[in-house]
């Protein structure tokens with residue numbers, strides 16, 4: 001299979017109160033084009049850090065080592081791409097970061113963004129690595145090959161859809177902006193495409209939803225809107241970071257089914273991040289297990305579930321309380 | 337004998353100007369040392385029932401009998417005294433406590449408020465409570481925000497059992513915990529139930545967790561009871577549409593070789 005992106009010796013450290021936290025340690029991983037790869041692990045294991053590093057959304061203060069390489073030919077060809085060597089040293093487009101986070105433009109564009117169509121893409125390494133000093137060049141070297149553009153090459157869905165939706169902008173406008181920005185359609189066409197996207201994520205009455213504000217929607221509906229925005233520009237890679245964790249079981253299953261369908265229809269690569277090994281296994285072709293910032297096991301879903309190599313993976317599997325597991329009530333004798 | 341009996345409980349709110357029943361004609365009972373689970377989709381009324389039982393909100397109709405008396409009729413000192421027997425643990429202990437408070441302070445409050453131990457006795461009581469929930473006694477001096485999520489939930493449980501309750505209401509109490517920690521907390525709850533004969537009203541959206549710990553389950557749909565019964569029987573063979581949907585939506589781990597468990 002073709003490699004979509006190669007991660008080599010990726011290490012990410014955060015500074016908090018003068019103390020360094022190693023969030024990722026020497027992670028190497030190839031994401032294959034078209035696969036559904038799940039990243040699982042307990043809280044604090046580094047799952048979100050890995051997702052943010054790939055998407056170029058790491059906090060500016062994060063210290064990054066290693067490389068994320070996008071082999072040629074894997075990204076959308078773009079007339080707006082400058083070769084990396086001639087990238088001007090622009091200030092990081094902060095609006096673009098938060099906007100790209102949900103695939104949305106900022107409510108108030110910042111200087112340098114008016115010419116967004118032709119602006120420089122937020123680079124993975126640039127975003128993660130830009131520090132006050134002269135560390136920019138060093139950081140940039142973290143990304144090799146073509147440079148992915150968030151919102152267009154990568155769609156990102158967060159656990160909390162409200163964090164990526166503008167509360168005071170109609171849903172239709174928010175999605176149309178992504179389309180307008182990345183696909184260069186006219187506003188009329190962008191709105192038409194937004195409506196099609198709302199149909200694709202199976203929102204009832206897309207026409208009316210275009211005019212809705214986020215607070216008028218349920219949690220599950222907001223997540224569908226966030227997914228519509230994330231896939232609006234036809235990204236190669238969709239990253240879902242605990243995207244269904246805040247939803248109830250029934251809505252979670254519906255959203256997982258939706259993601260599975262969209263990924264298949266558009267031939268997207270999926271990075272599905274979850275603390276729930278059973279949920280991950282229901283969706284993924286391969287599963288990567290993170291523990292304390294290290295990638296301890298990676299394999300086909302069937303192998304991870306039925307023949308885990310690491311005792312930690314086995315422990316995670318055994319801790320899962322399934323509908324066929326022996327109830328704890330029975331394990332220690334009866335009561336009541 | 338029952339610890340808690342709820343009958344024809346109703347609570348109405350307004351949505352978009354129109355009244356709707358968040359809880360509608362709900363009745364159930366819980367016996368000593370029994371765990372009754374409330375399951376249902378989000379918005380089905382689980383937390384509203386928890387708040388009604390705890391009298392954090394008042395019902396529009398219905399009756400709540402707790403330890404054999406009309407709980408809704410109590411007020412003032414008699415309500416306060418009875419409240420010591422009815423405790424709660426919520427999903428996020430950080431939200432429930434002042435994060436800067438020390439663990440000792442959090443455990444001191446119920447002992448003081450309900451006059452369970454004298455000032456001189458309290459440090460010993462606190463140490464005993466920490467040991468009871470599997471925490472080191474030297475954790476007492478740490479701030480709530482400094483300890484891990486699992487430790488915080490143990491502190492919340494220690495606080496709940498400090499007043500020797502007959503019933504604890506747990507609303508999504510293990511939902512935010514990692515699987516390994518979750519298993520340990522569930523074991524702790526079972527252990528406490530067996531030793532102290534505490535009853536639990538256990539709210540969870542996770543049928544796997546409910547099946548592991550609950551004796552009986554009530555499945556709610558839009559404020560009404562859709563079905564109820566023995567937890568394993570209901571989950572193995574749900575009859576209601578919402579029960580079937582919940583079971584179908586629960587992620588299944590299909591393991592063909594199970595050497596470990």
Ligand SMILES: Nc1ncnc2c1ncn2[C@@H]1O[C@H](COP(=O)(O)OP(=O)(O)O)[C@@H](O)[C@H]1O
Pocket residue numbers: 014015016021022023041042043044045046047048049050059
């Ligand atoms: N912005 C940040 N500043 C400081 N530490 C952070 C930051 N983000 C994450 N961390 C720390 O990095 C580690 C990995 O976190 P994260 O990637 O969020 O894990 P996960 O998503 O698996 O829960 C944790 O110890 C976490 O506390």
Ligand SMILES: Nc1ncnc2c1ncn2[C@@H]1O[C@H](COP(=O)(O)OP(=O)(O)O)[C@@H](O)[C@H]1O
Pocket residue numbers: 349350358376377378379380381382383384385
């Ligand atoms: N204070 C309130 N005012 C108005 N509506 C409320 C209030 N509290 C809860 N509701 C509504 O009552 C219904 C039941 O909510 P809740 O008991 O929190 O459900 P659950 O805990 O099962 O998710 C929901 O539709 C919710 O929006």
Ligand SMILES: [Mg+2]
Pocket residue numbers: 047048049242
């Ligand atoms: Mg995370």
Ligand SMILES: [Mg+2]
Pocket residue numbers: 382383384
């Ligand atoms: Mg609730």
